Structures are given as C-alpha cells and as structure tokens.
Amino acid sequence: MAERTNRRDNLVETAGRLFLQHGYDGTSVRQIAEAVGVTEAALYYHFKDGKRGLLEAVIGSQIPNLIHIVDECETAETLQEFVVQLGERLGALNPARMEKLRWMLTEFPRMTAHEREMFHHKHLAFQQRIASSVGRFVPDPTEARTVAATITCLIFGYGFLFFSLDLQSVSDLKQADIIRLFAQSLAART
Amino acid sequence: MAERTNRRDNLVETAGRLFLQHGYDGTSVRQIAEAVGVTEAALYYHFKDGKRGLLEAVIGSQIPNLIHIVDECETAETLQEFVVQLGERLGALNPARMEKLRWMLTEFPRMTAHEREMFHHKHLAFQQRIASSVGRFVPDPTEARTVAATITCLIFGYGFLFFSLDLQSVSDLKQADIIRLFAQSLAART
DNA sequence: GTCTATAGGGTGATAGAC
DNA sequence: GTCTATCACCCTATAGAC
Numbered sequence: 001m002a003e004r005t006n007r008r009d010n011l012v013e014t015a016g017r018l019f020l021q022h023g024y025d026g027t028s029v030r031q032i033a034e035a036v037g038v039t040e041a042a043l044y045y046h047f048k049d050g051k052r053g054l055l056e057a058v059i060g061s062q063i064p065n066l067i068h069i070v071d072e073c074e075t076a077e078t079l080q081e082f083v084v085q086l087g088e089r090l091g092a093l094n095p096a097r098m099e100k101l102r103w104m105l106t107e108f109p110r111m112t113a114h115e116r117e118m119f120h121h122k123h124l125a126f127q128q129r130i131a132s133s134v135g136r137f138v139p140d141p142t143e144a145r146t147v148a149a150t151i152t153c154l155i156f157g158y159g160f161l162f163f164s165l166d167l168q169s170v171s172d173l174k175q176a177d178i179i180r181l182f183a184q185s186l187a188a189r190t
Numbered sequence: 191m192a193e194r195t196n197r198r199d200n201l202v203e204t205a206g207r208l209f210l211q212h213g214y215d216g217t218s219v220r221q222i223a224e225a226v227g228v229t230e231a232a233l234y235y236h237f238k239d240g241k242r243g244l245l246e247a248v249i250g251s252q253i254p255n256l257i258h259i260v261d262e263c264e265t266a267e268t269l270q271e272f273v274v275q276l277g278e279r280l281g282a283l284n285p286a287r288m289e290k291l292r293w294m295l296t297e298f299p300r301m302t303a304h305e306r307e308m309f310h311h312k313h314l315a316f317q318q319r320i321a322s323s324v325g326r327f328v329p330d331p332t333e334a335r336t337v338a339a340t341i342t343c344l345i346f347g348y349g350f351l352f353f354s355l356d357l358q359s360v361s362d363l364k365q366a367d368i369i370r371l372f373a374q375s376l377a378a379r380t
Numbered sequence: 381g382t383c384t385a386t387a388g389g390g391t392g393a394t395a396g397a398c
Numbered sequence: 399g400t401c402t403a404t405c406a407c408c409c410t411a412t413a414g415a416c
Contacts, residue, residue: 025215042382105354106296120360146371149363157347170310173339181336185375232400
C-alpha cells in the first residue's frame, strides 16, 4: 500500500522534472517510465488517463508556494524595507522557483480551465498575503492591493527578463539596484 | 526567383504561427508543409537543416521590435507622463506582441547561444532607447538606466502575469491603476 | 502491480523521377 | 523546385500473462 503511493509520487516527481527540462511534448512516456525504473504499462496502471493525467498531477504539484516567503519579511519596519527584503528573497534566492513559474507560463495555453483556476487561486492568495503585509504601511485597502500587485509585477518581471531570459548575463544592472530604486520610489509615492 | 523567396518566407511565417500556437515540439513538419500547400520534400529543399533550421529562421523573425513604441512617447513632458504613455501602449494595445514574448520564453532553453544573443541584443537596444528618453527627466546616466530597467520589469511583469497567465480574468485590479501608481512613485523617488 | 508483446499511427528525413 | 514513395524510428496506449 505504501509502495503504491511512493511509486505514484515518484512518477509525478520525475515527470515534473522532465517536463520542466524538455517540456510536455518534448518528454515521452517512455522516458518517464525509464527514469523511474518501471515499464510504460505500469505507468498506465497508476495513471488511467495516461500522459495527460500525469500532466494534471504535475501541474498541481508544480505551482510554486511562495506565501511563507512573505511571512519571513514580517520583521520589516518600513514599506521600503519590506519590498527590499521580499525582492531579495524572491528574486535571487530561489532560481528553481522561477523555473517552475516559467514552466507554468509555457504550459498555460494547454491547461484546462480547472488547472488554470488552481494556479490563479494560489497566486491571488499570494498577492493577498502581500497586500495584508503592506497594509501595515498603507492604510487604504484598495491602495494596499494596488501596491501589492505592483510589487509582484516588478519582481516577477525581473525574474522573467533577467533570469528566465538570462538578461543578467549581458546586462551590468544589478537586481539589488533595481529593487532599491523601486522600493525607494514606492515609499516616496504621493 | 521571386517565387522562391516568397515560398521560403511563407514557410517561415506559417511555421512561426504554428510554433506560437502549439509550440516547436507540438508542431510537425508535415503540418507546416500542409498549411503552406507544399510537400515535406519541398520544405527540406528550402531548409537544408530541416525543422531545426526552420526554427532558427522563425526565432529571427519573431523577436518583437518595440523601439518605435518608445518613439511615440517622446511628447511626454514629465517622467510620470512618459511611463503612463509607455505602459498604455505596451501593456494593453498589443497582446500579439506579448504572445511572441511568451513564446520566446518557452523556446529559450532550447535556443543556441547565437539565437539568445539576437534576442539579448534587441532587448538591450530597447532598454537603452528607454534610458535615453528617461534621460530627459533623470540627469544621472546610471540612474536613468536603472529607471529604464525598472520600467521594463514592471511592464513586462504585468504582461506575463495578467495577460500571459490571464490573471486579468480573476483580478479586479486594472492595469491603468498599477501603471499610474508606479509612474507616480517613480516620479516622486528620493 | 508489474511484466512482455504488440497494435496503430505519427515523426523527421531522404532518394530519385519529373 | 516540387513531387511520390519510402525508410527507420518513436510515439501513446492496451491486452493478457504472471
């Protein structure tokens, strides 16, 4: 019984890694089964819906959970400090998370409505969590939510451009400088 | 002679459309040839390196050219106004451009060094063009470049999150509000 | 639960005629 | 330049034995 679950989890994990590396269409069921050490037939026993069902399971496990990173920035005493801390933690410390998000973006067009909903739900919770933290420095709730959205756009935009599209290798601009300028600006907004 | 060029261009254009819709691995040489109205053999006459060579040609033609959009914002008289105009033009007016950029991101891991270089070169020119416009309002050149980078991160981040990942369908936050807050902040920075 | 064997079809690519 | 014909291989998925 325990073995069954482990093998299933192992398949999802391995498929996730391969999908991330080579994309859904670029990865064959054969590759996945081989990497796990089972036959294709065994894979089809665990996933009655085959490759497509496997993708669904992977999507569920691949949506990055970022909320705890916001928790770690609770010690910030100014909006500027909060943004800088969040930027540092989200931007540089975990390239793997950015890779997952990049993958979500590449597979998004082929996702079902339900799969998209899972992602949206998680991201909105993340943004709401930021808005709640920002609320300490921005009293107006609507403005706090807009500030939160602006922060996520900036940080993810940096991630996509400089990390996923590797602009960091050809630009001398440092992430810290961009975040600092942005944080200063937000704190000084009229 | 003219026919030869037209057919080649037609192949690149059609392949580009299909790659964008279904991805590189999700599109077969057969599909492309059929859509253009030739046989596979004819395609291999035009592209000696086959599907891979076709991809290379598509990448070259698919890198979005955004510089002229910056030119259109030259009338702005303040930094805030400039950012708002650029945001409006880049963010909302051209979903097709965002789609191309999303595709660049999906194919980026499999691009060759030379292909990545083409993209980087074009994007740096775009960013440099923004920095030059921003220079009218920000005298220090280094700061102007940082401001330009911050602007591109924000705008592309919005595009990826709200358009490519379709957050716009589940969030009531308006792009105009985010851009306005950001533009105000930048102009007020200390 | 996992295996072997296989069906049925799509894939990228090429040879050779016109 | 474009065609027909074909190759050798890989693909997803299933049937049936153990």
